[in-house]
Amino acid sequence: MSLLGEIERNHADLGDGRNTRGVLRFITCGSVDDGKSTLIGRLLHDSRTILQDQLAAVTRASSKRGSGELDLSLLTDGLEAEREQGITIDVAYRYFATGRRKFIIADTPGHEQYTRNMVTGASTADAAVVLLDATKGLLPQSRRHLLIAHLLGIRNVIVAVNKLDLAGYGREVYAALRASFENFAAPLEIPNLLFIPMSALRGDMVVERGANLGWYQGPTLLEALEAIDVESTDSSLPFRFPVQYVARGQVRSYMGRVAAGTVQTGAEVIVLPSGRRTRVKGISVLGDSLGSALAGDSVALQLEDEVDVSRGDMIVDAHRLPRPVKAFTAKLCWLASEPLAPRGRYLLRHTTRTVKARFAAINYRIDVQTLEQRPLEGEVRMNDIVHAALAVQQPVFVDPYAMDRATGAFILIDEATNQTVAAGMIE
Amino acid sequence: MKSDRSHLDWLESEAIYILREVAGEAANPVLFFSGGKDSIVLLRLAEKAFRPGRFPFPLMHIDTGHNFDEVIGFRDARAAELGERLIVRTVEDSIARGTVRLRSADESRNAAQSVTLLEAIAEFGFDAAIGGARRDEEKARAKERVFSFRDEFGQWDPKNQRPELWDLYNARVHKGEHVRVFPISNWTELDIWQYIGREKLEVPSIYYAHRRQVMRRNGYLFAPKPGEQGEELSVRFRTVGDISCTCPVESDAGDVQAIIAETVSSTLTERGATRMDDQTSDASMERRKKEGYF
Secondary structure, three states, rough: OHHHHHHHHHHHHHOOOOOOOOOOEEEEEEEEEOOOOHHHHHHHHHHHOHHHHHHHHHHHHHHHOOOOOOOHHHHHHEEEEEEEEOOOOOOEEEEEOOOOOOOEEEEEOOOOOHHHHHHHHHOOOOEEEEEEEEOOOOOOOHHHHHHHHHHHHOOEEEEEOOOOHHHOOHHHHHHHHHHHHHHHHHHHHEEEEEEEEEOOOOOOOOOOOOOOOOOOOOOOOOHHHHOOOHHHHHHOEEEEEEEOEEEOOOHHHHHEEOOOOEEEEOEEEEEOOOEHHHHEEEEEEEOOOOOOOOOOEEEEEEEEEOOOOOOOOEEEEOOOOOEEEEEEEEEEEOOOOOOOOOOEEEEEEEEEEEEEEEEEEEEEEEEEOOOEEEOOOOOOOOOOOOEEEEEEEEEEEEEEOOOOHHEEEEEEEEOOOOOOOEEEEEO | OOOOOHHHHHHHHHHHHHHHHHHOOOEEEEEEOOOOOOHHHHHHHHHHHHOOOOOOOOOEEOOOOOHHHHHHHHHHHEEEHHOOOOOEEEEHHHHHOOOOOOOOOOOOOOOHHHOOOOOOHHHHHOOOEOOOOHHHHHOOOHHHOOOOEEOEEEEOHHHHOOOEOEEOOOOOOOOOOEEEEEOOOOOOHHHHHHHHHHHHHOOOOHHHEEEEEEEEEOEEEEEEOOOOOOOOOOOOOOOOOHHHHHEOOOOOOOOOOHHHHHHHHHOOOHHHEEEEOOOOOOHHHHHHHOOOOO
């Protein structure tokens, strides 16, 4: 049976939403020139996600524009300005499902002036698909995409060596590109780096295997995306539970989502910042008692002892604590159109905790083409990535971002405008 | 520990997290409840987020006066069953005040709804309004944030949205501004029906196949106008908005499993099959949203 047939069959089995591998969020990095829109269009089309009326609308818009070919980028470029300029500006989220998994694509722009949008899309992604144009070789843009994905802590990277139809489906072209990319990526030590030769235009190795790449024995893109394992890493981390909301009924319940690790009834925990040690008495959702909860689960916790806990506090593994800090260093992507004000007043949002923050030092700029340090010259502007030291008024409880994204990430908010101005990754 | 969490578990946990963030960050939130399937799912998620306590927000419906009786009846019954406060504001009130003027009495009131909605937000001073919009519904919505900022005029500026990273949502507003919050942004129509099935949620009867008098025009099914001779077909509604622009589809699906099967094999999107107001141009949703529409 063809894969497409299998998708249809599995769809029919989706019924109660069981027997699936949950959700995989991934980001696609590349530009229209690399065939990114064609690739997304191919994934959606071959997984039967694009429907007739959407296709009809794209056909209408394509012919209105005078382009003879069906322009699948019109499917994903949702804003008027994007369609007028023929580019992706903002992050768009796309959805498709197979019988095994639901997928959320963050479709982000590839150009350097939209680095902040790629950072945004990458922040929630479990995997990145980096597109290479086989006819052009390894371009600076692809290096930048890999480095940003790495910076944002993405552990699964699939390199799609695309447009092989224009290179005679040559194995040597693919092998050479793969070697040069591997060479470049080696120092980053990406845990799961995979290469797939393909032609998104012809549909080879995206959903179907096609007839042209018989020399390649590995998975198709869709098979690779279905196989990625995201749960085991999150669940093996120390337990972290940022408190979102406190219900003061007969039994005091602390509501939140497990940010990392797992928790069982009876587990010994410490409440931060008070440092009180207690045990988990109950874990519940809507009256159902659960024996345990793991990373990603939204639950209510009850504790053995009366402890003063409020929003912004964190309940953690009693034996593996996060670092309480009032000063720390971080990599920071500046997101706002107003430049960074070194003496400015900012609010720092870390897990469910919001504290006042200021810059102690801005150390250097990070070159997103090479990850090399560059001296600071002039202001820190939109899309810049810098290394900085920050000081906060109240302690925050952190883990290195490279270990735990949930407790290693923060945003800065301008106190005057309420704008989100920076994204930070704690060292 | 090996997880057996399905995609519905994942979506549910994310939505509960978002609802609790609104409760933790906003001073005066509200949840829009229309009696439609998406907001029915929102209420179930709110139960999971806050029970055994009360919801930390009232429910509100902006009634165009052109709603299906079954849906309005369902809305009132569900709010009463939950014991939560339901606020209803009507487009009629805005017409009476002179803030909404229609060209004709039976014109679609979908756009006029935005005026009433913003008036209601101002009346109660809400700083966060939770809605059941989904990104898969329309391509302008695909670009919308989970916490989506509205200025003092209630306007959405798609080119100047707040960046939204990780699950660190920014709900901060100045007086007179508000955020719209969409906990089920990442759900599709199929997810909604699978969840309704899993949680055994009741929905208004017109979502299921029933016999109804309809007229065919331009590939859509309409209620016959007075004097017109329609035909009786087995139909159901995929969406239950304003009567004047919401069309039923031919269907025999009498239960949730049949609807899921139909959704999987459908060749038209939810809005493409049913909503006249989205077909006028490529950007009609984006333009309405900029003016304050949900």
